[in-house]
Amino acid sequence: MKKKKTAAAALSALALMTALSGCGSKFKPDTSSIYVKKDGTVVSADIESFEGSNYSEEELTTYVEDAVKLYNSEHGAESAAYEEKDMELPVEVDSLKVEDGTATLYLNYETCSDYMEFTGTAGMENGISQMEKSTVEEMGVEGDFQNADGEDVALADVQDKGSYHVVKVDGPVTMQVEGKVRYVSKGVTVDSKNTVTTPAGAVSYIVFK
Numbered sequence: 001m002k003k004k005k006t007a008a009a010a011l012s013a014l015a016l017m018t019a020l021s022g023c024g025s026k027f028k029p030d031t032s033s034i035y036v037k038k039d040g041t042v043v044s045a046d047i048e049s050f051e052g053s054n055y056s057e058e059e060l061t062t063y064v065e066d067a068v069k070l071y072n073s074e075h076g077a078e079s080a081a082y083e084e085k086d087m088e089l090p091v092e093v094d095s096l097k098v099e100d101g102t103a104t105l106y107l108n109y110e111t112c113s114d115y116m117e118f119t120g121t122a123g124m125e126n127g128i129s130q131m132e133k134s135t136v137e138e139m140g141v142e143g144d145f146q147n148a149d150g151e152d153v154a155l156a157d158v159q160d161k162g163s164y165h166v167v168k169v170d171g172p173v174t175m176q177v178e179g180k181v182r183y184v185s186k187g188v189t190v191d192s193k194n195t196v197t198t199p200a201g202a203v204s205y206i207v208f209k
Helices: 002-016 057-074 112-119 155-159
Strands: 033-036 042-049 091-099 102-109 130-135 145-147 165-170 173-177 181-185 189-192 195-198 203-208
Touching: 042 112, 057 091, 057 102, 057 112, 102 112, 112 130, 145 155, 165 173, 173 203, 181 195, 195 203
Parallel strands: 033 173
Antiparallel strands: 033 042, 042 102, 091 102, 130 165, 145 181, 165 203, 173 195, 181 203, 189 195
């Protein structure tokens, strides 16, 4: 419990300071969102107003770095916020800057589980309580599906694409995937060829290739 409280407290404090995350050459969102890659790694992008904050950019950077260092050390990795050669970290600071009154923070996560635990979003209002990345064959999808054009498709047709990548998420989030969205659960909004918004109060599948 201590680890989860530490992670949740760190992100809650960041929210109070009105500053958050986002990076990756193919991931440049305008609003807070996440990017799930085919290898299961995750990038979070938190973009918030920094106007009127009582904290400086330097203080915010120090706070974020300390939170990441603590999480990594508690999970058997180096007490570091940035990866170096031959180093792998569960969570890594990609970039953090404050510009034109907006704070933008990008964090890299080794797994979906690291994202969930570090952010502590489970149980929070408007937070997601579950996120997993796998293939269609390994995960076993269920429910009603549509293709990227909003047309109904049979579940069997989706299940037949066993090698396709899939993210299972419970709750609302804006998500970009590394590839092209092929199928989504009914209720999911396809915003672009690789970006979706999932609804609150539902388990959603995003199938991509």
